[in-house]
Amino acid sequence: GQQVMQIPQYQHVQEGEDFTTYCNSSTTLSNIQWYKQRPGGHPVFLIQLVKSGEVKKQKRLTFQFGEAKKNSSLHITATQTTDVGTYFCAVGGSQGNLIFGKGTKLSVKP
Amino acid sequence: DGGITQSPKYLFRKEGQNVTLSCEQNLNHDAMYWYRQDPGQGLRLIYYSQIVNDFQKGDIAEGYSVSREKKESFPLTVTSAQKNPTAFYLCASKRSAGGDTQYFGPGTRLTVL
Numbered sequence: 001g002q003q004v005m006q007i008p009q010y011q012h013v014q015e016g017e018d019f020t021t022y023c024n025s026s027t028t029l030s031n032i033q034w035y036k037q038r039p040g041g042h043p044v045f046l047i048q049l050v051k052s053g054e055v056k057k058q059k060r061l062t063f064q065f066g067e068a069k070k071n072s073s074l075h076i077t078a079t080q081t082t083d084v085g086t087y088f089c090a091v092g093g094s095q096g097n098l099i100f101g102k103g104t105k106l107s108v109k110p
Numbered sequence: 111d112g113g114i115t116q117s118p119k120y121l122f123r124k125e126g127q128n129v130t131l132s133c134e135q136n137l138n139h140d141a142m143y144w145y146r147q148d149p150g151q152g153l154r155l156i157y158y159s160q161i162v163n164d165f166q167k168g169d170i171a172e173g174y175s176v177s178r179e180k181k182e183s184f185p186l187t188v189t190s191a192q193k194n195p196t197a198f199y200l201c202a203s204k205r206s207a208g209g210d211t212q213y214f215g216p217g218t219r220l221t222v223l
Contacts, residue, residue: 009150031210042200042214043153088152096141096160096204097168098212100152 002027004091006101014109019076021104023089030092032072034063037103038085046074079108113137114215116201121220123188123195131186131218133201139213140206142184146170147198147217156199159184160206188220196222 005024013019023032031050035043047056049065049072056063060083062075076083086105090098114135123129135142141160145153155168159178173192178184184203188195198219202212 006152033210042217045211045213048210092210093155095158095166096206097143097155097158098153098202099155102150102152105150 002091002093002099004032004089004099004101006089006104008104009102010105010107012107012109013079015081016078019079019083019106020073021087021089021106022071022073023101024071025091026070028069030069032065033090033098034072034074035088035090035100036085037088041085043088076106079106081108081110084108114201114203114213116199116215116218118218119216121218123220123222125222126190128187128189129220131188131199131201131220133184133186133215135182135184135201135203135213135215137203137205137213138181139203140181141204142178143202143204143212144168144174144176144184144186145200145202147200153200156186195220 033048034046037043047063052069053067054065060077064073086103088103089101093099117132143158144156147153154170156174157176159165162181165176165178175187198217200217201215204212
């Protein structure tokens with residue numbers, strides 16, 4: 001079935017450093033979504049990418065969808081302690097469900 | 111995600127007991143989903159329902175059961191047949207099966223003693 005690989009599994013950064021997480025699929029995706037889960041919380045929708053080569057920005061967050069629509073990345077510029085959490089990519093399954101990557105857990109040292 | 115509630119937030123169960131987790135949404139969404147999350151893992155689909163009175167098994171349905179008698183409610187029962195039930199359970203909904211964004215409830219953390 002559909003799978004999406006996400007790396008790295010963990011990332012520890014000093015506050016102010018940049019952070020990037022990557023998702024890859026072996027098949028072409030119709031779209032990809034990104035979610036953030038704070039420690040002890042639930043996933044919260046961040047953004048959806050649909051178009052080949054699409055780049056979207058939300059303040060310090062930059063989301064990219066690859067030209068072949070098989071990969072995506074989330075980049076955070078100058079991390080802050082409020083960025084702590086696990087970032088998931090997700091793709092649509094055949095039954096309307098979401099198939100999640102395993103997530104990248106970000107920790108930020110003040 | 112503000113329109114989805116799950117209760118209780120924390121639940122403790124003895125081995126051999128069935129337990130039901132509540133999920134209610136007031137978003138008028140047709141589709142609802144149950145996911146399980148284990149530490150350091152992504153979310154795995156347990157059951158889903160695209161419309162009232164209909165539901166389908168997800169990837170890890172064994173040991174679980176659901177019902178969808180009302181549009182706004184999708185309770186999950188964790189039965190004694192589930193071998194490793196301790197996990198974080200998340201309910202989600204979206205406007206329709208073809209819709210995109212899923213909205214998650216706050217989750218129920220189940221611990222089997």
